[in-house]
């Protein structure tokens with residue numbers, strides 16, 4: 001296809017990756033982002049080889065290595081005794097098997113390195129502090145309306161996250177369903193913890209009705225903690241709502257000493273609380289010259305750690321479809337057809353993990369027996385996917 005003028009609403013992880021993939025193919029891209037572009041918002045993100053592979057192909061391997069952490073493995077442990085239930089290898093073994101590493105990274109660092117690459121591209125124009133409110137499409141193009149004016153292009157992608165305006169404009173508002181789970185999020189400076197106490201692993205502690213995840217980010221300087229509890233008295237879905245230390249401490253009373261150390265050393269002013277909402281997979285994403293990407297079309301509970309990787313995969317597949325199709329509408333249909341089954345698998349799998357992680361009694365005993373094998377099967381299905389080559393059905 002001839003070089004296109006592409007408009008992307010949302011300069012998050014998915015929107016920025018898409019802009020880089022398209023620019024690499026010679027397309028002209030405009031990104032419209034509501035917030036300031038260079039934001040340190042968020043905490044840890046897991047980036048498995050299926051996502052890392054795409055970023056490497058954009059020339060970002062050394063930038064990732066400079067700020068991420070390479071975990072040696074993943075471990076599941078008993079919440080009180082600390083007994084090892086199952087483990088999987090990550091580190092060199094995964095990098096060798098899948099051709100790209102598994103990274104743990106601060107979302108702010110990932111966002112920053114993408115932004116640096118975007119700034120270097122002559123094909124990408126950034127509009128920061130701009131909220132897109134509406135669009136109209138006709139036979140030959142699409143026009144967006146934002147606070148400061150209008151802009152026309154060949155193609156519009158809503159990469160505007162979990163509360164997507166573009167999705168609502170396309171399909172009407174679709175109210176999500178509260179899962180009854182709340183996630184605590186905090187970052188703990190590693191220097192505050194006893195040396196070698198916290199393993200260089202993605203560690204998941206399973207307990208009845210709760211689980212606690214922690215892993216290093218920022219070259220090992222910070223430990224990212226995500227602590228999920230079943231409770232119904234908090235329903236705010238936000239990355240920036242603060243929580244209370246005493247409540248977190250009470251939620252995990254009686255848990256293993258490692259978990260207590262992490263909670264005790266967390267900065268009390270930087271505890272965030274995020275109500276988890278579930279959304280069913282969508283039966284359709286786009287119409288005509290407009291489509292969606294990332295959390296805008298497949299927001300995912302965090303229990304498979306695939307939110308960022310799925311948005312990054314979308315970006316590579318959409319770009320490959322634009323390259324191979326004869327027209328815009330055909331490219332978008334092909335993209336959607338390729339991406340909906342895989343992202344729905346992750347949405348449904350994450351929902352299942354939400355139940356399985358919190359089992360007790362016989363259910364937990366049976367889960368523990370099969371956890372290692374099941375984990376390996378899922379990892380292989382997720383990690384082996386090469387988004388850059390996925391243009392055929």
Ligand SMILES: Cc1cc2nc3c(=O)[nH]c(=O)nc-3n(C[C@H](O)[C@H](O)[C@H](O)COP(=O)(O)OP(=O)(O)OC[C@H]3O[C@@H](n4cnc5c(N)ncnc54)[C@H](O)[C@@H]3O)c2cc1C
Pocket residue numbers: 009010011012013014015032033034035041042043044045046107130131132133159160161162163164165239293294295296302307308311
């Ligand atoms: C502030 C923030 C913090 C986060 N922290 C974490 C974290 O700690 N751990 C984790 O696993 N995931 C985190 N996430 C989510 C994670 O980034 C996504 O799940 C994943 O990377 C998919 O990315 P995405 O590009 O689809 O959406 P996002 O990364 O959420 O990006 C969407 C972008 O669209 C912008 N936007 C929304 N509406 C409009 C509009 N109308 N006009 C213009 N721009 C608009 C938003 O400001 C945002 O920058 C965070 C997201 C945000 C926005």
